[in-house]
Amino acid sequence: MNDILFVRFDPLEDSIESVPNLPGNYIVTLRKGISLPDIGITPFFTMFQGMNVIYIGLAGTSLQDRDIKKHFKGNAGSSTLRKSIGCLFGYELIPRDSQFKKNKKTKFSKEDEILLSTWMTHNLLLFYYPNTDYISIEEKLIQKYNPPLNLDKNMNPINKEFRAKLSLLRNVVPCQDSNSIFVANTDSRVKRIGGIGLYVEIWEKMLPFILSAIEKREDSTIIGSDIFENVGKRKRSGYSFRLNISDAEVPIKKGSAVARDLKKVLDASLKFRELAKGHFITISMDKSCRLYVTVV
Known part of the structure; x- marks a missing residue:
């Protein structure tokens, strides 16, 4: 062929x-x-x-x-x-x-x-x-x-x-009367996260994209507000945030549960720490829930 x-x-x-x-x-x-x-x-x-x-x-x-x-x-x-x-x-x-x-x-x-x-x-x-x-x-x-x-x-x-x-x-048989959302461990080297937050499940599932974006040095994607609203509505403050990460150290973002739960997932990922070491990375999300990842 x-x-x-x-x-x-x-x-x-x-x-x-x-x-x-x-x-x-x-x-x-x-x-x-x-x-x-x-x-x-x-x-x-x-x-x-x-x-x-x-x-x-x-x-x-x-x-x-x-x-x-x-x-x-x-x-x-x-x-x-x-x-x-x-x-x-x-x-x-x-x-x-x-x-x-x-x-x-x-x-x-x-x-x-x-x-x-x-x-x-x-x-x-x-x-x-x-x-x-x-x-x-x-x-x-x-x-x-x-x-x-x-x-x-x-x-x-x-x-x-x-x-x-x-x-x-x-071939796993689904539970037909269950409406629960499974927490996917998308990074096999992610340790068990203590104090599970509302949005940890979402960020665990977005982790492969974030890691890929860091390797590419820049990328963005639409997540959509409906995914976050299904977990917890934030009518006043919304879901937007900005994290400036230096040398794999993810800062604590006061006033944003969305950003704090992202920090939990990133801190637990060995792959993230390997990729982020020695770099300045910005991870942000705007009001329309488009996620941006940029490596300087």
């Missing part, structure tokens, strides 16, 4: 309309310098155009619908890729709809799906190839690249242990 046949799609830069409504194959990779969430087993990656391949799929009718709308903007109930990545993060599976007893389909909470979309948009790239021989081509691509998130049609002994653990995470 000639790599030149594949067209690159960057969800941060390219429009949905740029992907054709045609059948074909696609390859999903991590951006350079990005890793999958740690589950205690490090997968082996094969590179495509200099980037680590994590998933290979096909679209029988529309690459645009399958690649963009279901993977990057859908929910885990209709996207194998989304479900696998969310399970690696530790997001709690819930029934997709009222027919769960019959279809056994699951997804994540609205808040987790939003966070997952944000992470995927900022950390993944997709390469697509329109064609009608997509079934046989998919088999060849899986054999060639051994993507760790492909559980079906992948018999490669390399990554077998990783795939087995991912399969177990994906």
